[in-house]
Amino acid sequence: MTVFDVPLSQLRQRQSMKWTRYPPDVLPLWVAELDAYLSPGVKAALTRAVEIGDFGYHGAPILEAAWRRYAADTWGLSLAPEQVTGCGDVMSGMAAIVQHLTPAGSAIATTTPIYRPFRPAGRVGGRRLVTCAMTPAGRLDLPGLAALFERERPAAFLLCNPYNPYGSIASPAELAELAALAAAFDVTVVADEIHALVTDPAASFTPYLAVPGAETGFALASASKGFGLAGLKAGLIIAGSKRTGDLDLLPYESKTGATSHLGLIAQTAALDLDRDWLADLNTEITAHKRQLAKALAPFGLSYEPSPATYLAWVDCSPLGLTDPAGHFRLHGKVAFNPGTDYDEGAGQWIRINVATSSVILAEAVRRLGAALAAA
Numbered sequence: 319m320t321v322f323d324v325p326l327s328q329l330r331q332r333q334s335m336k337w338t339r340y341p342p343d344v345l346p347l348w349v350a351e352l353d354a355y356l357s358p359g360v361k362a363a364l365t366r367a368v369e370i371g372d373f374g375y376h377g378a379p380i381l382e383a384a385w386r387r388y389a390a391d392t393w394g395l396s397l398a399p400e401q402v403t404g405c406g407d408v409m410s411g412m413a414a415i416v417q418h419l420t421p422a423g424s425a426i427a428t429t430t431p432i433y434r435p436f437r438p439a440g441r442v443g444g445r446r447l448v449t450c451a452m453t454p455a456g457r458l459d460l461p462g463l464a465a466l467f468e469r470e471r472p473a474a475f476l477l478c479n480p481y482n483p484y485g486s487i488a489s490p491a492e493l494a495e496l497a498a499l500a501a502a503f504d505v506t507v508v509a510d511e512i513h514a515l516v517t518d519p520a521a522s523f524t525p526y527l528a529v530p531g532a533e534t535g536f537a538l539a540s541a542s543k544g545f546g547l548a549g550l551k552a553g554l555i556i557a558g559s560k561r562t563g564d565l566d567l568l569p570y571e572s573k574t575g576a577t578s579h580l581g582l583i584a585q586t587a588a589l590d591l592d593r594d595w596l597a598d599l600n601t602e603i604t605a606h607k608r609q610l611a612k613a614l615a616p617f618g619l620s621y622e623p624s625p626a627t628y629l630a631w632v633d634c635s636p637l638g639l640t641d642p643a644g645h646f647r648l649h650g651k652v653a654f655n656p657g658t659d660y661d662e663g664a665g666q667w668i669r670i671n672v673a674t675s676s677v678i679l680a681e682a683v684r685r686l687g688a689a690l691a692a693a
């Protein structure tokens with residue numbers, strides 16, 4: 319049995335966003351939810367919490383401690399207790415940093431195409447969002463960012479690493495160069511590292527706060543993407559060693575006051591007990607990306623398996639469709655994210671969530687093919 323062998327009939331009983339947005343005849347491979355069984359440690363911890371009625375307010379900083387252990391064991395990143403605090407989820411943590419730690423009226427920079435909620439997070443309180451396109455290979459355009467920083471003088475740069483939607487991972491050299499640019503232009507880097515747990519076993523991820531010069535930045539983390547726990551709200555804000563005092567400037571309701579006790583219990587169990595399960599998940603995701611690349615090729619679509627995330631960013635322009643995602647949904651009954659979710663100019667792209675069984679993935683591509691035959 320693999321982690322993704324959940325029967326379709328059971329997935330369809332889920333009430334989460336992925337399984338309820340579209341009618342039941344549409345196969346959903348869009349929003350970043352996992353079609354996986356719960357990992358065993360998480361299941362046991364949540365079952366126990368239900369059995370003993372452990373539904374009160376959060377207690378000790380268990381997730382902060384579990385993350386510090388995980389970061390040290392996985393990336394050799396040593397974090398002091400005062401650097402890490404809980405938050406409701408990654409996006410609310412990002413919005414809180416922008417709101418409380420950048421001056422009102424400032425510019426906030428990010429890259430495009432980008433996970434859509436980065437935009438409102440950068441515009442909090444009327445701040446001005448300024449953007450720099452990623453390179454066609456899905457990497458940071460560092461000269462472009464330097465020019466943007468010089469021209470717009472943003473107070474913060476919202477970094478997505480690993481990258482949604484490309485699935486790329488910034489190298490230590492790229493991150494160090496970004497940190498140097500940030501220092502030169504007095505920009506606070508806010509690194510969303512929510513996909514850090516979902517990496518190809520052959521790839522390596524470097525946390526932003528591990529590179530020289532990153533001490534003035536922040537990172538945002540969560541085990542929710544890797545373990546399929548997005549609905550149990552919990553995330554982490556991690557301050558660079560020179561910014562720990564700034565965590566006191568964030569209101570309680572943007573920090574641990576917003577976490578769900580069950581989310582903390584679940585993510586703590588995940589990080590401490592289910593690392594083998596995560597390794598299996600990553601092995602399967604790598605296999606699914608290869609399966610997808612092979613299955614798309616006969617349609618003239620090329621996809622190069624990415625080193626991180628379970629999201630495949632696919633250019634459909636060879637097909638000559640006006641709205642590929644809409645076409646596949648209407649004529650093939652299969653839902654992918656349209657590229658316009660990430661960039662207004664990316665209408666020819668789709669994002670495919672491969673965190674599902676290989677059977678469902680094969681059926682999704684079959685439906686894509688049927689939609690093309692119907693065109």
Ligand SMILES: Cc1ncc(COP(=O)(O)O)c(C=O)c1O
Pocket residue numbers: 350406407408409410433478482510512513540542548552553
């Ligand atoms: C890059 C990125 N950041 C944040 C999130 C959402 O995280 P949260 O639910 O913790 O706000 C997602 C969800 O897919 C994501 O892809």
